[in-house]
Amino acid sequence: MSTNIVLCGVGGQGTVLASKLVASASMSKGLNVMSAETIGMAQKGGSVFSHLRIGDDVYSPMIARGEADLIIGFEPSETVRMLPFLKKGGAVITSDRPVMPVTAALGGSTYNGGEMISYLKSLDTVGRLVVVDTDKAIEDIGSPKAMNMVLLGAASRAGLLGDITHEDIIEAMKKKVKPRFVEMNIRALEYADI
Amino acid sequence: MHREFLMGNEAIALGAMAAGVNLVAGYPGTPSTEVLETIAKKNDGSIYVEWSVNEKAGLEVAAGASYSGARTMVTMKQVGLNVASDPLMSLAYIGIKGGMVIMVADDPGPISSQTEQDTRTFAMFSKLPVFDPSSPSEAYRMIGDAFRYSEEYGTPVIFRPTTRICHAYASIDIKDEDEYEYNRPEGFVKDPSKWVIFPKLSRINHAKIEKRNSELSGVFSQYEMNSITEGSSDLGIACSGISYSNTMETVSALEDKPSILKIATAFPFPEDLALKFLAGKKEVLCIEELDPVIERALIQVCGKYHIDCKIRGKLTADAGTAGELLRDDVNGCISKFTGISINEGTSTELNDAPELPVRPPVLCAGCPHRASFYAVKKAMKGKETIFAGDIGCYTLGNAMPLDMVDTCLCMGAGVNIAQGVGRIKPDTKCFAFVGDSTFFASAITGVINAVYNQADMTLIVLDNSTTAMTGHQPHPGTGKTMMGNMTEKIDIEKVLRGVGVSEVRRLDPLDLDNAVRTVREVADKPGVKAILFESPCAMLFKPEKPYEVDTDKCIDCRMCIKEIGCPGLVIRNGKVSVDTTLCNGCGLCSQVCPVDAIGKKEDIS
CATH class of the missing domain: 3.40.50.970 (Thiamin diphosphate (ThDP)-binding fold, Pyr/PP domains)
Incomplete structure (x- = not known):
């Protein structure tokens, strides 16, 4: 059995670090882990994703449609874009803060993040949905870089990372993050209302 | 371990x-x-x-x-x-x-x-x-x-x-x-x-190579990374690389499993192993990305040994010929091949989803290439031009609204393509854009070609002091080596002057007025001339204080967005505003704004 997680967002949002923390926590527990990352041209403002697979009997780093237990979305439209990967009844944790593509600004149209959240709420195939008010979270925590930890903490505290517990994530974070940022990251990991 | x-x-x-x-x-x-x-x-x-x-x-x-x-x-x-x-x-x-x-x-x-x-x-x-x-x-x-x-x-x-x-x-x-x-x-x-x-040595060695490869085909049939996983049906799947891993994901969930031939050495092809695999197989599906290499090899083996087995794959339209073969593509191929439904109806369909925004990759906020392209665009407005691009971050100069890359072929090609276009229509103002790393890699011969053959063109070197697209590697112009040594920087201006380009200007593209004026001046001169736009990659230094839009002054003309298309400029609540998490304070937008409504916080208050 394996736990399959899709992390997605826009290039530069920190999906890779979040994916590495879960991987590191898995390694400490002696679990096998594989992941696939977007690196290269698409990183420059394009849609990016990480596929993360924890457990045995995993051959490919990639996840197929309907196979993900959890989607962690750093941007609402990117969360929706990845929905086909979610298995029926799977969980979604998403930021509500839209990142506007340059094309939208040029066209004069503003895509609407709220519309994406309403759509997610309307789906009965999503077993559990957690929407994080990112602007508020960033303000409360006091760092614009905290979003990935808020989302990851929401996932671990809700028990959505398979065999990986919230404590495992905190331990992994302590190993990967500079000491002076640990306290802020713990606050971020424990921020969201689950 | x-x-x-x-x-x-x-x-x-x-x-x-x-x-x-x-x-x-x-x-x-x-x-x-x-x-x-x-x-x-x-x-x-x-x-x-x-x-x-x-x-x-x-x-x-x-x-x-x-x-x-x-x-x-x-x-x-x-x-x-x-x-x-x-x-x-x-x-x-x-x-x-x-x-x-x-x-x-x-x-x-x-x-x-x-x-x-x-x-x-x-x-x-x-x-x-x-x-x-x-x-x-x-x-x-x-x-x-x-x-x-x-x-x-x-x-x-x-x-x-x-x-x-x-x-x-x-x-x-x-x-x-x-x-x-x-x-x-x-x-x-x-x-x-x-x-x-020498020709004689080549003839002798050619024969040796063919003999060795034939021997290696046998050796590779025993190589542990080439393998057969026996299944429970008379169907077989031959695959390699990531397609093998994707295939194993699919097949491990099937009850009636086809046999799997894994080929880690497509050349020399492990023929003996393939013969063993093909024995008793009715049909074999080849799952591999890019060329049908294994598929062709198996067809060849079947022909050579008169084996009655149908080989399926790209050549029979049973697998995609272009692009990746992702997990779902592999599921689809195997489902069609075996007649077993795989993974259907398990996913969430995006039937009534709101329209998703398109996110093509763009030049980063604060990227100096944006300023360089914009300066040339402004300077050449209304003129017959060709903007030959090249390989690097600056290929992204093709995106709207800059629209400044007319061609892109391969490393270093732009400088020669600009010459070719000019030969056919001599009154075209021919520009070639090349990055610093690409300049050293393969554009210098093109410049010599232009000088020698008396071309009329302007070379724009976008010098951001790094190989940015691939993640900031040093190159001959940076003065650093991968052994951690400092070495003399190779000066692009000196290289250009050394090969006979006499008109070479170097300037900061973020000084927009000067950049536009210089481009006009230089482009009007005859022969081969060059402009070095020098400004470091925005990822290489700590961002300066972000700019802000003074909403009282802003007349909502949206010139800033329409002219330069910086991802740091967004529309929020119907008004132009600066995304302070992206802006690195390059100041190009403030030079484009017709009413001086964009500036650093202290400047506009």
Whole structure:
């Protein structure tokens, strides 16, 4: 059995670090882990994703449609874009803060993040949905870089990372993050209302 | 042994180090870059590591070291092998002494490349053995095998992972340093009958190569990475690389399993193993990305031995011919082949989803290339022009609203393409844009061609002091080497003047008025002239204070957005505003605003 997680967002949002923390926590527990990352041209403002697979009997780093237990979305439209990967009844944790593509600004149209959240709420195939008010979270925590930890903490505290517990994530974070940022990251990991 | 969570490229690097590699050369290119970078980072100084000026130089440096008994590796992406193909083809005839692995990363999709060429086909063309790993952990073990076969058979070998291996991560068991092999090269030993290529030697060696490859076909039939997994039906699937891993995901969930033939060495093709696999099979489906290499090999085996087995794959439209074969593509192929429904109805369909925004990659906020392109665009407004682009971040200058890349072909091509366009319509103002790393890699010959043949063109060198697109590697203009040494910076202006370009200007593109004026002035002169736009990549320094829009002054004309298309400028609540998490304070937008409504906070208040 394996736990399959899709992390997605826009290039530069920190999906890779979040994916590495879960991987590191898995390694400490002696679990096998594989992941696939977007690196290269698409990183420059394009849609990016990480596929993360924890457990045995995993051959490919990639996840197929309907196979993900959890989607962690750093941007609402990117969360929706990845929905086909979610298995029926799977969980979604998403930021509500839209990142506007340059094309939208040029066209004069503003895509609407709220519309994406309403759509997610309307789906009965999503077993559990957690929407994080990112602007508020960033303000409360006091760092614009905290979003990935808020989302990851929401996932671990809700028990959505398979065999990986919230404590495992905190331990992994302590190993990967500079000491002076640990306290802020713990606050971020424990921020969201689950 | 210990376990680490490694990127495929890191695994390849550590595997090469464990195999006792002495010298590593290469040129950056996605998805290959991290291999050389990892070795440079882990290097205690005992391995010589260099970013070569281009792939041809890298392969030749590695060849010379390998002649001297060193174990060598040269790294590049698939199109880099085109640049290195001249030495490659001849080196295949000459052979080597120390093990030599040519690590060429293919990019099905393509995700970050110009072509979907298949290096396995290149291996066949150059008659060199090729290794094709199916996972990061297999890549770790296989790179060591590649060195061993290379040294044993005295031939360079090609190691060819694809993006999904290079950029996948896995928990991998790796050797501790005290388990590494150690190779002490004896140095170059003169022997003109061996190292000097002449027609007679080539004829003799050609025959030897064919004999060796035939022998290797047998040897590879016993190689553990080539394998058969027996199934429970008379159907078979032949696959390689990431397609093998994707196929195993699908097949492991099936009750009635087809047999699997895994081919890690598409050339020389393990014929005996294939014969064993084909025995009693009614149909075989080939699942492989890029070229139908295994498929053709199996058809050949069936023809050669009169085997009655239908080979399916790309040539029979049973598998996709272009792009990646993702998990769902593989599920689809196998479902059609076996008649078993796989993974259907399990996913969430996006039937009534709101329209999703398109996110093409764009130049970063604060990227100085945006300013350079915009200055040329403004200066040349209303004139007949050609803007020949090149390979790098600045290819993204093609996006709206800049729309400043009319052509892009391959590394260094733009400078010659601009000349060709000018030959046909001489009143066209011909521009070629080239980055600093690309300039050194392959644009200098183009400039000499232009000077020698008296072309009329303007070369724009976008000098951001790094190889940005592939993740900031040093190059001859940066004064840093991969051994951590400082070296004299090669001055682009001096190079240009040295080859006969007399009109060379260097300036900061972020000073917009001056940039526009200079472009106009220079473009009006006859002959070959050059402008060096010098401003470091926005990722290389700490951002300056972000700019802000003074909403009282802003007349909502949206000139800033329409003219330069910076991702740092967004529309929020119907008004232009600066995304302060992205803006790095380059100030270009403030120079475009007609009413001075954009500035640093203290400036506009």
